[in-house]
Amino acid sequence: MQTLSVNRRLMSRYGTRESTRQERRTWVARRQPVSHFSRQLPYDARMRLLLVEDDARIARFVAKGLREQAYAVDVANTGDDALYQAAINTYDLVILDVMIPGRNGFEVCRELRKSGQRMPILMLTARDAVEDRITGLDHGADDYLTKPFEFRELLARLRALLRRSGELRPAKIAVADLVLDTAAQSVSRAGRNVTLTAKEYALLEYLARNADRVVGRAEIAEHVWDESFDPFSNLIEVYVNRVRRKIDADSSKPLLHTRRGAGYLFGPLNDSDVAEAGDESVSPRNRAKATSSVRKGHA
Numbered sequence: 001m002q003t004l005s006v007n008r009r010l011m012s013r014y015g016t017r018e019s020t021r022q023e024r025r026t027w028v029a030r031r032q033p034v035s036h037f038s039r040q041l042p043y044d045a046r047m048r049l050l051l052v053e054d055d056a057r058i059a060r061f062v063a064k065g066l067r068e069q070a071y072a073v074d075v076a077n078t079g080d081d082a083l084y085q086a087a088i089n090t091y092d093l094v095i096l097d098v099m100i101p102g103r104n105g106f107e108v109c110r111e112l113r114k115s116g117q118r119m120p121i122l123m124l125t126a127r128d129a130v131e132d133r134i135t136g137l138d139h140g141a142d143d144y145l146t147k148p149f150e151f152r153e154l155l156a157r158l159r160a161l162l163r164r165s166g167e168l169r170p171a172k173i174a175v176a177d178l179v180l181d182t183a184a185q186s187v188s189r190a191g192r193n194v195t196l197t198a199k200e201y202a203l204l205e206y207l208a209r210n211a212d213r214v215v216g217r218a219e220i221a222e223h224v225w226d227e228s229f230d231p232f233s234n235l236i237e238v239y240v241n242r243v244r245r246k247i248d249a250d251s252s253k254p255l256l257h258t259r260r261g262a263g264y265l266f267g268p269l270n271d272s273d274v275a276e277a278g279d280e281s282v283s284p285r286n287r288a289k290a291t292s293s294v295r296k297g298h299a
Contacts, residue, residue: 047071047072047092047093047162047223048071048072048073048074048089048090048091048092048222048223048224048225048226049066049071049072049073049074049091049092049093049094049095049158050073050074050075050076050082050085050086050089050091050093050094050095051063051066051073051074051075051076051095052075052076052077052079052081052082052094052095052096052097052100052105052108053075053077053095053097053100053124054077054078054097054099054100054101055097056077059075059077062095062151062154063075065151065155067198068198069155070185070198070199070201070202070205072202072223072224072225072226073226074089074091074226074227077100077101078100078101078102078103079100079101079102079103079104079105079107079108080102080103081102082094082096082100082108083103083108083111083112085227086112086115086117087115089222089227090222091119092119092120092162092223093119093120093121093122093158093161093162094112094119094120094121094122095122095124095154095158096108096109096121096122096123096124096141097123097124097125098123098124098125098127098132098136099125099126099127105123105124105125105136106135106136106139107139109121109123109136109139109140109141110139110140112140113139113140120142120143120161120162120164121140121141121142121143122141122142122143122144122145122154122157122158122161123136123141123143123144123145124145124146124147124149125144125145125146125147126146126147127146142161142164143157143160143161145157171183173205173208173209175208175211175255175266175267175268176253176255176267176268177189177190177251178208178247178255180204180205180208182205185198185201187201187204187247189247189250189251190250190251192250194246194247195246196243196246199224199239200239200242200243200246202224203220203224203239203240203243204243204247206220206223206224207220207256207264207266208266210266211266211267212265212266212267213265214259214262214263214264214265215263215264215265215266216262216263217231217236217263218231219263220236220263220264221236240256240258240264243256244256253268253269255267255268257269
């Protein structure tokens with residue numbers, strides 16, 4: 001009798017499973033007309049996100065849409081799995097559904113804050129009661145989005161949260177004669193358009209945002225790839241070489257440099273830096289020229 005009473009209270013508060021499914025179907029239908037619109041929006045950051053959603057269909061659509069925007073996305077479908085992923089990985093933002101198996105979204109949010117995690121948290125729910133929104137925010141969430149919603153609104157809220165969490169990021173990034181237009185996701189060098197895949201672009205943008213400092217493999221994997229990345233593979237080296245061929249092929253001054261045992265440096269180098277670095281990205285001919293010019297300077 002007590003169990004029946006609890007079930008009735010839960011149904012009155014959360015709605016039936018069928019109503020939730022119907023809302024999810026409605027939300028999925030709203031996901032379709034997004035891609036052409038999102039290209040016109042400011043492209044603020046490309047980060048690693050954790051998506052916590054127990055409905056496989058919704059999780060698949062959201063993750064696919066975010067990856068099309070060059071975000072790296074890990075997916076968890078239970079509260080315990082979400083806490084585990086957050087404990088072993090570094091995320092720039094968490095998208096957290098409230099109604100998930102095991103610990104619900106409120107409990108997960110509270111545990112994340114209790115453990116010292118400070119990344120922005122956007123909560124998703126099919127419930128629109130004011131009390132539920134207040135509960136989520138009081139447990140440490142930064143924003144709240146009610147299902148069904150437009151996918152472009154989700155993207156806008158993510159950009160707003162990422163802007164709050166750090167410095168404002170420009171719409172265009174220029175490094176020497178290379179320009180990244182983050183709104184159009186396009187790249188040009190010396191006026192020549194450079195065609196890149198989504199992952200190549202995400203890698204290049206991350207390197208460009210961290211220009212003039214050495215970026216290690218672990219840092220690249222953490223921000224550009226998701227949990228499916230194999231740390232023992234040479235995938236990063238493969239993509240770095242692809243990007244290097246595309247942006248440095250027709251230029252006498254390469255921008256993407258390899259630092260053996262350290263990582264990668266993005267930006268122009270002067271002749272003395274090239275001669276001393278032993279940079280793998282510099283061709284033997286250009287390295288000989290740089291070394292010769294340095295010797296002449298010393299003479």
